[in-house]
Amino acid sequence: MRIPILKLRNILLTSIQTDLSDDDALQFQQDLIERTRDSGAAGVIIDITAFDVVDSFMARVLNDTANMARLVGAESVVCGMQPAVALTLVEMGRELVGVETALNLDQAMDRLEDLIGSRSKR
Amino acid sequence: MKASRVEIRGSTDVVTARRDGRDMARALGFGSADQTRLATAISELTRNVVQYAGSGFCEIENASSPNFMEVRVVVGDSGPGIPDLGEALRDGFSTGGGLGAGLPGTRRLVHSFDIISEPGNTRVEITVRRRRS
């Protein structure tokens, strides 16, 4: 099952609407990174609004995906985490570290612009 | 709501088990924070089954009483077991993703956590519980 990835100018946007199994998650990660590299996108937004569970595995996938995106030249932002999910992650001690996060798509776009802007200045 | 038993053989069963867990918690009146805690704990435990035992089961039942809403979940398998249980349960043992990793984190989400693990038999029993208001 492939997750649709949209291209909006130089940004890739993916909004995960279903419950992802571990295998699906890894497939998604691979697709996203390949697409990022192939399209030369400057930024990636991963929208997890529909995730009602993020366990330690998924947290790692998100983390790794952000790092991989950076290696192929793109900044990334994860947006839409549900409050209950954030709460559970901190209680477990598995909060996302080193991943840019935003409340929603709008704020994610703003954040990405800042990140891309400061990247190009380096 | 009826008790559920999910045979765990692959990663899609993990999804089923946690969905059943959430459904049970919701039906019993737990709030979304507790539903998420339970679903996440089930996800962690059943994934361990897939990764380290290949197959196992997850049983979810209503253990409520007049004063408490309660869900009991048992996740079991016949895999090789966790070699050093004491280590695995020690807070701080969560890196590496090895066998048993993630248990301390899971324990923090639930009301009670009991585990036996020996070669050929691992069984984790957890409960999520709230006093009725």
Next chain:
Amino acid sequence: MVSGRLDQTISELIETHKVELAADWIERIKAHPGGRTMDLIDRDTLTRETRALLEALATGFRSESYDNIEHPEFAEAVRLLKDLSTSRAQRGFSPSETATSVLCLKDSLLNILQSEYGTDPERLHTGIIVMNKVIDQLALVTFETFTQVRETLITSQHLALEHSTPVVSIWEGMLLMPLMGIIDTQRAQQIIENLLDTIVSTGSRVAILDLTAVPAFDTRVAQHIIKTVSAAKMLGADVIVTGISPDAAQTLTKLGVDLSILDTCGGLISGVAAGYQRLGKEVRDIGD
């Protein structure tokens, strides 16, 4: 058994010397390290409380019922101590501050015994034993009351504050959350949930967490704060922590708590200013 020849009974001693006993007791409490009693109660009130208690003690000792303060003559002393204990608990005194009060009273009384019975070792010895018996029983009453009241307070505080950890929008995109009272695990969960839900409903990007009214700041509370900050961050919000007192800062540093991941500002004003900055805004005088 202390009975009078010429010398006064303990009861009479207390009655005769009650003014100086009261003064001495207060001085001892004041001199005791770490106590806040003198900061929290004015001297006149304390003096009045103290004298009333001493009078009641004098009455109690008259009964010579040293092994059992349930004797009716001790009733007033017991009542006064329970009141004292209750009000201390309600005002947030610590258990040891309350203990100090009783222990200092013992010291003052033993001091008087010493000076009045000093020439008669046997009398002094008996007096000391008797004094200890009575004061120890009274101390137990004091502590029990203190504990009960404190537990009731904590429970009712829980209930009262359960749905009322206020989060206020002080500007578009900026929240203020003044934390108050004792923060245990259950409350901490509610606090995080409340903050996160409000971040979502208001779309806020900055939250100011003010800790001025949090009395007890230990490693566990610090961990709760750190968790709150991490959770909010995952929803894209920056959290600025204000109101950590210099004492708390010292304590936490000594306890080895790493607060460097927190964004802290001393006072609320600098916190709010930092918040505006995060939002890309500044405050200027009209006409600039």
